[in-house]
Amino acid sequence: MRIGDEFQNQTKYFRDSSPAMAANEKVMPPYKEYPADHPRITLPEPMREGGKPLFTLCSKRRSVRRYQQEEVTLASLGQILWAAQGVTLNTGRHLFRTVPSAGALYPLETYVLANKVDGLAKGIYHYEVPGHRLTEVTSGDFGPALTHAALGQKMVQQASCTLIWSMIAARAKRKYSQRAYRYIYMDAGHSAQNVALAAVSLGLGSCQIAAFFDQEVNDLLGLDGQDETAIYLTAVGIPAG
Template sequence: MKSRFKKIIIHSDLPLADRNAEREVLGMSKDLLKSQWGKVNDLLTDQKLGKPQPSFEEPFDNNMVILELEKPENLKFGNISFREVVEKRSSKRKYSKDPLSIDELSYLLWLTQGIRKITNGITFRTVPSAGARHPFETYIFIFNVLNLNVGLYRYIASQHKLLLIDEGDFRELLNDACLGQNFVAQSAAVFVWSCVSYRTTWRYADLSYKAILLDAGHVCQNLYLACESINCGCCAIAAYDQEKLDKLLHVDGEKQFAIYLAAVGKIP
């Protein structure tokens, strides 16, 4: 399940067979959104076949630079009322030059993918996920965060730490991967969620794909609300070049691939 959506138009001047093929593609896309959960007990999944449960987190090299983040219980942000946060929420594409603090970044990471507890290889996080499968990894392009070098990082949720993947200014490359949406390069940080779909398909097979899309929405909505609570703006992005973004993240594009991203910055 990759973000390779493209505009499909039923052309009346095409031969009937071609028009029917286009309608079939549209119908398959629509069927993905329909509930098929009545069939879940009939599925022969890898879980039922006794195959080992996939890890809840992708492996990483402990010899790489790993940065400590402030522990969640010590973060004292977000005293605004929940109602006010919800009512203020909107997609914001204009950001000031004021930097995020590393503690604010820690706060946003915790509220979007933080792990509250781990039981038998299953994570219980600050966001819901079908079957607690949590198929995402969080990557962050840092452009303007105090005491952090510009570059690409990955959130190690199991330790609430940051892993440095690549130093360097990725503004131009990321702007290109996001199809020229210039506000991306003006943000303080860009959150990118990659999908390791087997974490969910191991249990739910083809029923997983609708659930994964719903899960991505849960994560990004938490980011929106968390940003509002600390006077930051957020804008979700679903329009991007799949291959270019996967390449920037150093993921293979098959077992793991980018599925959603959002720019974050201080509100002017």
């Protein structure tokens, strides 16, 4: 049996053995915040209502891999990030989001490589969930490097921006042990689908990308690949033609 089959089997729940909490996992903060010396960029307030009707968006969504040269607005990027992980309810204990997450543990972090975004210098940014703002991780033109890391898929270089999700698995493993990995990938799917639908609503196109050299993407984001590792990308831009 190979590792994927083994994983699926070993993480099954059975009636006669109740799932145990993984007490030895590190307690992690519920979301990531960079030190204060990293520049912050305030995003415009997102629309919390409106947009195109849901069923229209479902009908029109298609993976788009060719984009125009024009920039997208910062408001559009903010709207997409809000759709991906924006806060919709603060109970004091949890920051509930636009997407479901097993146990409300939110093991994902969202980054964006800004390539052509009006009013935003080219660079890599982290989405700061509670403040709905961006933190600059590093500035510069990393489109070619991310394209190279994504097996040379040219849409990354053409795109206005590419969202990158990482996971901090320990957040979910404390409760779900190894089964957490199943849930984390589901969380990523929920976020990416919201992004795909939000993009259509804004007149943009997107394409999910899972084919990439993991450590090359981690190196771009400054992640160690262990405590935090990149798992999924979505290119977003103005569709060509």
